[in-house]
Amino acid sequence: MYHYDDFDRTLVTERVSEFRDQVARRLSGALTEEEFKPLRLMNGVYLQLHAYMLRIAIPYGTLSSEQMRTLAHVARRYDRNYGHFTTRQNIQFNWIKLEELPDAMTDLARGGLHGMQTSGNCVRNITTDQWAGVAPDEIEDPRIWAEILRQHSTMHPEFSFLPRKFKIALTAATHDRAAIRVHDIGLRLHRNGAGETGFEVIVGGGLGRTPFVGKTIKPFLPKRDLLSYVEAVLRVYNQYGRRDNIYKARIKILVHELGAEKFGAEVDAEWQKIKDGALALDPAFAADVAARFVYPDYEKLADGPAELTQARKNDTEFERWFKNSVSSHKVDGYAIVTLSLKPEGAPPGDATAEQMDAIADLADRHSFGEIRVGHEQNLVLPHVAQRDLYALWQSLYKIGVATPNVGLVSDIIACPGLDYCSLANTRSIPVAQELTRRFGDLALAQNLGRLHINISGCINACGHHHVGHIGLLGVEKNGEEYYQITLGGKADEDARLGALLGPAVKYDDVADVVEDVVATYVELRERPDELFVDTVKRIGIEPFKERIYAAR
Amino acid sequence: MTAPQQQKLKITGPVVVTANRLGDGAVVYFTAGKKWTTRIEDAAVVSTTPAATEFLQSAIADDVGAVGPYIAPVRLEGATIKPGNLRESIRLQGPTFELPASFGI
Numbered sequence A: 001m002y003h004y005d006d007f008d009r010t011l012v013t014e015r016v017s018e019f020r021d022q023v024a025r026r027l028s029g030a031l032t033e034e035e036f037k038p039l040r041l042m043n044g045v046y047l048q049l050h051a052y053m054l055r056i057a058i059p060y061g062t063l064s065s066e067q068m069r070t071l072a073h074v075a076r077r078y079d080r081n082y083g084h085f086t087t088r089q090n091i092q093f094n095w096i097k098l099e100e101l102p103d104a105m106t107d108l109a110r111g112g113l114h115g116m117q118t119s120g121n122c123v124r125n126i127t128t129d130q131w132a133g134v135a136p137d138e139i140e141d142p143r144i145w146a147e148i149l150r151q152h153s154t155m156h157p158e159f160s161f162l163p164r165k166f167k168i169a170l171t172a173a174t175h176d177r178a179a180i181r182v183h184d185i186g187l188r189l190h191r192n193g194a195g196e197t198g199f200e201v202i203v204g205g206g207l208g209r210t211p212f213v214g215k216t217i218k219p220f221l222p223k224r225d226l227l228s229y230v231e232a233v234l235r236v237y238n239q240y241g242r243r244d245n246i247y248k249a250r251i252k253i254l255v256h257e258l259g260a261e262k263f264g265a266e267v268d269a270e271w272q273k274i275k276d277g278a279l280a281l282d283p284a285f286a287a288d289v290a291a292r293f294v295y296p297d298y299e300k301l302a303d304g305p306a307e308l309t310q311a312r313k314n315d316t317e318f319e320r321w322f323k324n325s326v327s328s329h330k331v332d333g334y335a336i337v338t339l340s341l342k343p344e345g346a347p348p349g350d351a352t353a354e355q356m357d358a359i360a361d362l363a364d365r366h367s368f369g370e371i372r373v374g375h376e377q378n379l380v381l382p383h384v385a386q387r388d389l390y391a392l393w394q395s396l397y398k399i400g401v402a403t404p405n406v407g408l409v410s411d412i413i414a415c416p417g418l419d420y421c422s423l424a425n426t427r428s429i430p431v432a433q434e435l436t437r438r439f440g441d442l443a444l445a446q447n448l449g450r451l452h453i454n455i456s457g458c459i460n461a462c463g464h465h466h467v468g469h470i471g472l473l474g475v476e477k478n479g480e481e482y483y484q485i486t487l488g489g490k491a492d493e494d495a496r497l498g499a500l501l502g503p504a505v506k507y508d509d510v511a512d513v514v515e516d517v518v519a520t521y522v523e524l525r526e527r528p529d530e531l532f533v534d535t536v537k538r539i540g541i542e543p544f545k546e547r548i549y550a551a552r
Numbered sequence B: 001m002t003a004p005q006q007q008k009l010k011i012t013g014p015v016v017v018t019a020n021r022l023g024d025g026a027v028v029y030f031t032a033g034k035k036w037t038t039r040i041e042d043a044a045v046v047s048t049t050p051a052a053t054e055f056l057q058s059a060i061a062d063d064v065g066a067v068g069p070y071i072a073p074v075r076l077e078g079a080t081i082k083p084g085n086l087r088e089s090i091r092l093q094g095p096t097f098e099l100p101a102s103f104g105i
């Protein structure tokens, strides 16, 4: 866990009292909506179809059990008893009242939580691997660098009014679980040939109306230069980004139009001016930030304790869950446990206040009081002793977060869509719910292997449909809901955008079509362990197209 | 669906003026007496561009009552006023699925 200092606490508390005053002035009419809207957005308050929505940042996806309880309290006291975890390590409350927002924010601030920079044209919540600090395949904890960037970008005056919003993601692992290649800046911490650690800097990735996979402009950036280089990227973007056209304002368009090489050269020129100035990172400062991350006092345990082996042998349901939802940990005798927020028929990523409280208690009992939030809209208990897994599973099962479908076809990423969002063309959640029912047979889902379905209710792509193995994008035709289907997208280290299957299909047909796509894959895969996305890569989308549209 | 606030005003059927109430964001409709109500059955229904424009202007003038007024289509079933499209029916009735309420969502 990261321990915030007094500066952070004061900043958040002051912001809440400022916002309380702004809300009072708005309610009295002293501020017009035009004046108030940018102020509320700066605090993560949106107006959706039928209520205000409050978005809370969960920096680098790390939550303490106390913070989870605070979220549960807010869900219960100010909302309708649940919250929605998003694809960017945020949580959203969908039914918050403006009149009660200052009180809700005061309660959140006590837990060190806030909505600052979860909206607006600034540097948004910096995201990272939900397994940071515990993943066996990482070279060091990326959250230290995410935290340094968070501190630097929070209320940075030069970067509070960028041409558009700006998203940074970071990983230090071999396998990219943070989708860094589809962010405005993606940072990959790795070792160079000389054994030093530094960052590969990737820019201009992003989804939305014009999707791009990011391009590497710096294969190796020493750690000391992280802030100055990111600052240089932001300055070039701030100067040349298209403020005249909202559809062309993201950095990806600038990188695309200039070309990655030229963009990189511009950044380099800017960077040369500042790299040895105040932004050069003092190792003592980095060490100080690192020291604020407190790691659990792990016991000396061995892998594969007898209790676990026994339980796996005796209980097939537990064994199924273990194989699906439990992953290796950096420390012997421990495991990383993913909690599926995707039970059959449920809205993806939602958790009730009761579930949040129960998860907080289980985190205290089994995970040193720590919880993680991943971009795939699931939760993680990052430090579970393997000997406790069976007991933990039983508790998780009772509260509905032990569906063994992590990474499988029913682990669907979906945006809120037309059921909440005022920008939506179509619904996303009911489509996801129907698909989880169609693929509710866990044996079938397991047989299909890793298969990601991503759904967005409009071109803004909050459900990351372009990088879904199967992506669904809601479009409107004559007032009716249709879905474009893309195949073969990927968000990991081998990121690529899906290819369009063909004409959009109707709401009533979309689940049938997805079932047909999956059946086609099963027929055409080379071997049972060839993943869906690899089959698409090998044979292209034509064979899918033929089957799907010939039958319709 | 293109956000209604961005649509050009062209009235081709019965419409109401709708917005979100400032204090709590609730969906509200403009009445014939130029007040806000949460009951669609009490909304003023108009069918001409001048009448809709006039209502909309009055609604916009009330910046404290409600936020983001716009004109939304309705269907008339006898004397009953129904939302004119899926978006508007979701605004009136809420999400089209059961909200998570307790364990096991």
Ligand code: SF4
Binding pocket: A415, A416, A417, A418, A421, A422, A423, A424, A425, A456, A457, A458, A459, A460, A461, A462, A463
């Ligand atoms: S993708 Fe579109 S519909 Fe979905 S949440 Fe984002 S803006 Fe709303």
